[in-house]
Amino acid sequence: MLQKVKQEERLRLSSESLIHSAKCMDVKCQTSDSCNETQACNDKLQPENTSMETAPSSMVLNGSCSALLRSAEACLGPANEVVTSMSSVSECTSSKPDFSILKGEICLDNLSIRELQEAFRATFGRQTSVKDKLWLKRRITMGLTNSCDVPTTSFVIKDNKVVHKEMKEEPSRLQLSQTEAGSMSTDQVTDATINNSQTLPSSPTDRTEDLQVSGKQLRKPFCEYDEKNENLQMEQFAGKRVRKPTRRYIEELSEFETRECTAKLLSSVKNSGHCQSSPKSRIRPVRDIGSQSISFSTRQDSLGGFGIQVPYVSRVRRGRPRKNFATLMKYHPSGIASNRVKKAPRIPAMQQNSEIGSRVRKARPLPMHTPQRNFVDEIGKRDAETINSDEEQDLRLEKFDAAGDNTDNNADTRPPLTGGVRRKHHRAWTLGEVLKLVDGVARYGAGRWSEIRRLAFASYSYRTSVDLKDKWRNLLRASLAQGPTDRGAKNSRKHTSIPIPAAILSRVRELAEMQSQTGIELGPSKITGRGGGIVQEKGSGFL
DNA sequence: CTTAGGG
DNA sequence: CCCTAAG
Secondary structure: OHHHHHHHHHHHHHOHHHHHHHHHHHHHHHHOOOOHHHHHHHHHHOOOOOOOOHHHHHHHHOOOHHHHHHHHHHOOOOOOOOOOOOOOOOOOOOOOHHHHHHOOEEOHHHOOHHHHHHHHHHHHOOOOOOOOHHHHHHHHHHHHHOOOOOOOOOEEEEOOEEEEHHHHHOHHHHHHHHHHHHHOOHHHHHHHHHHHHHHHHHOHHHHHHHHHHHHHHOOOOOOOHHHHHHHHHHHHHOOOOOOOOOHHHHHHHOOOOHHHHHHHHHHHHHHHHHHHHOHHHHHOOHHHHHHHHHHHHHHHHHHOOOOOOOOHHHHOOOOOHHHHHHHHHOOOOOOOHHHHHHHOOOHHHHHHHHHHHHHHHHHOOOOOOOOHHHHHHHHHHHHHHHHHHHHHHHHHHHHHHHHHHOOOOOOOOOOOOOOOOOOOOOOOOOHHHHHHHHHHHHHHOOOOHHHHHHHHOOOOOOOOHHHHHHHHHHHHHHHHHOOOOOOOOOOOOOOOOOOOOHHHHHHHHHHHHHHHHOOOOOOOOOOOOOOOOOOOOOOHHHO
16 A cells, blocks of 8 residues: 555656646746747746647637537446547647547546556556556556646546536536636636635535436446445545645645735835724734734735735745734834733743744845844844743753753753844753653543643643643654664664653653554543553544 | 644 | 634
8 A cells, every 4th residue: 555655646746847847838828818928838848748748738729618518418428448639739749649549538437458558568667567547546646747636536637627527517617617717827826726626526516416427428327336436535534634635735836926926025015004094903912913914914905915916825925924923013013013022921031932933034035125124123123132041941940840851951052142033942851851741642542632731731832732632742753763672772863852761762662552552531620640540541533 | 723743 | 833614
């Protein structure tokens, strides 16, 4: 299984350029009416793309609405052959024999295994001996659509997207999506595509309707539909959480325009700053303001935009809005910044610091021509001081704790206080902390990080639950890596950090095993005595 | 806000 | 550590 996956991954990578080129052109075509850009893009891609790439180009280039629809119809036929598109486009010498099968729209359903294999080879430039029809179909589709979201049911590849067969029966919808695509910008298009292929299969009513329609009109009724449907559902529910492509991923698909945004971002940021004095923001804790105001800023940006159609998504700040926002507030004397600093006891101060750090980090790549730069520096200094005192407090605490807890070398983990390109304090985990963490996991079970944090890490104001989780993951990794064989008490690498005693690692491993194996699930409320007692497990169903 | 996971 | 989708 694993092998398979890996192989798939490799294949996917190998076809990267192909996909990319296709996508690029696809996008361009949809965004702009003029094909100049498309052509340019195409030209640019030509050198690096030789044989295989020709097909997708044709697919895209012939992407007029009607053509697509027509070819869509054609696919309904019993044809065991794939429909070759209208091929009104022959500029690209797209007559590679292998790819006749991949042109225009593709109905993999009707292909024999051999044909699928051929298609596979055409797509990935590799031979395959896989006989699994479904696998082939999905692989090819994934390759062509650059998406892992390929349903197990019937689908059709059109224009580099996965389209449900049934959907073709619904011209209105198709057209709608087409027109939308026309007016949408890159990110949105991508997004829509993804959603399309994702939400569609999971919507039962939709599918049923479609089925009815297609049942009448398709020559070959879907006898196996029920099975397929079940499979699909199985697929949906199987595994862990399913994540759709992150926003970042989507953003990265459209690297262009980022530049243009930069300047605007800065200016828009100012605007958002002015909204700060709203009563709400005063009352509410800083954290909450963030999300609101960020949407503010982006929206303002789009309203006051300079006419450059920048996709909404790509404008959204990458980081947590809160941080950015809080940081920005400081640029405005009228802001709450000063208040907050005063009021804030200790923890908030730290948060602030971290915010600074991250802000600096994020902002760095941006051109800082604006007068804001000065502010940045000032703030940087001021905060450096804050950090300093703050860290000393924590350090003391830490030492104390660690000392009481066990032998702890507790190297001064503070990085040199250089002008803060630093993000959150990087605090190396002390042995004491690790112990506490392990302990907490033993008590409350892995996964209940917030609880562990509250109860076992009460004295550490830093170390969020996420931190705990991360650390646990690392510990686990380490313990596993060190190997079940007990050797290697010293760790293999001459790490700069504290070598984690094998004892702890083995304990981690133990815990991990217990947690993953035993199905014991106790009431979430009670805390049983730890140590020799029964250890609470998290629901094993997760793993 | 919490968790889980990928980066 | 960070980031962010799912809950």
